[in-house]
Amino acid sequence: MRFVNPEQLKHMLCNYVVANGYQLCYKKNDSRRLLVKCCSGACKFRLWASRTSEEKAFQIKSLINEHNCARNFKLGSIVNYAWIGTHYTTQFLQKQKVSVRLLRDEVKEKFRIDISMGQCRRAKKYAIELIEVTLVDHYAKLWSYDEEIRRSNPGSTVKINVNAMPDENKANWKWFLENLKDDLHLEDGFSISLMSDQHKGLLEAVKEVLTIAKHRQCARHIVANFRKRFSGVHYETMFWKASKASTEPLFNAAMKEIQVLNHVAYDYLVETNPKSWSRAFFQEGNMCDAGKMDYLRALIVSSGMQGKSQSSPC
Ligand SMILES: [Zn+2]
Structure with a gap:
């Protein structure tokens, strides 16, 4: 072996x-x-x-x-702290605030091992270090991947799957975006058009870090959530009509139809910020017309959406 x-x-x-x-x-x-x-x-x-x-x-x-x-x-x-830490990386990845005492109780219950508080503290530190190495490594890969794409094909979409974020809160998203901004020289986001899923922390962090980035949300993510609340083929058809509307009056007409059908559904869509998902508000025209546009598009998909509707922007 x-x-x-x-x-x-x-x-x-x-x-x-x-x-x-x-x-x-x-x-x-x-x-x-x-x-x-x-x-x-x-x-x-x-x-x-x-x-x-x-x-x-x-x-x-x-x-x-x-x-x-x-x-x-x-x-x-x-059986040392490294072994214990390795077994608990997933848990710490999801929630860094797991207390040392709780870890000791869990180890005792799950593996029937008595470990000291000192070993638990070292195990926790080890697990968090492992996560940080993974994050840095993950980030380094993103960076080189993006550089290569931008070098060889300006105007292309860079899809970033963020799947190693401990606690996807606003602070962590800010940390991630600030690194992205520094490494890619994005300034305030002037040359970037960003697409993301609807993770609340991410939406708020983008507003603060990339203040003038054009932030778009993937219409397929929006419709996936819309469908969960309002079932029926009419809703989806009308949503796509609004999303694909090429001008603001066409968008307004489509939204009016939704309002007539169900004003709660209308209010729900207004809350999602249609300017970020309807083509009527995209100045540079067709989103899918890649290659013509000389800016970076980053599609950021958080782990919360993994496997549900991870679609490409086009
Ligand atoms: Zn023996």
Whole structure:
């Protein structure tokens, strides 16, 4: 069995220890070799792993997977804060404010392990560091991807899926947009036309950070939410009529039809800021006419919308 590095194998060993309740100890533990035995000493279990000859992988060379020791849920030293932290990154990603005490209770309940508050604090720190590395890495990829697109094809749409945002609140969106603004030299958003889903924090952050960006919302996201509240094919047809209207009078006529049908639906659409989703208000004409426009379009889709209606702008 091969692993990318000793850390990957050690992580698997922690899983094994926690799942089975054995106390394993490292007898040799460096970047080239790993010898693992049961801490009790008299037990048969023995795992020997080392780097492969071509140095690219770490491999289990021999394994005696038999125990004659008693199972023990005091798990020795190999289950450490890094293992715990790795298991909780998703939770911290969604909610950074999980308390250390709550983490300890959860670990105890889920894995039957008693860990100290100190280990919990280190596990939390480790999980948050992992998230930050992921975010920075994710952001670096966005940056190089965008540079390449802009270099090779000015005027194209850059689609940005933000799926590693801990707590998608306004402060985090501001942080994200400020980085985007600095790296891409967007100034106040003069050369940017931004499309996004309807995440409230994102809408507010755009207003503050990219004050003069043309902010558009994807009509398909709007209609997906509209459909949830007002069912019936009429609503959708009329919505598209308003969205695709090429002039303001045509837009007003379409909205009037919706108002006559149901004034609550009309009020709902007015609340969504039609100027951001109706073509009647897009000065440069057809949204899909890419290539002619020499500005960046960024389509920002937050994780909240992932998998629901992740459509392209056109
Ligand atoms: Zn054993």
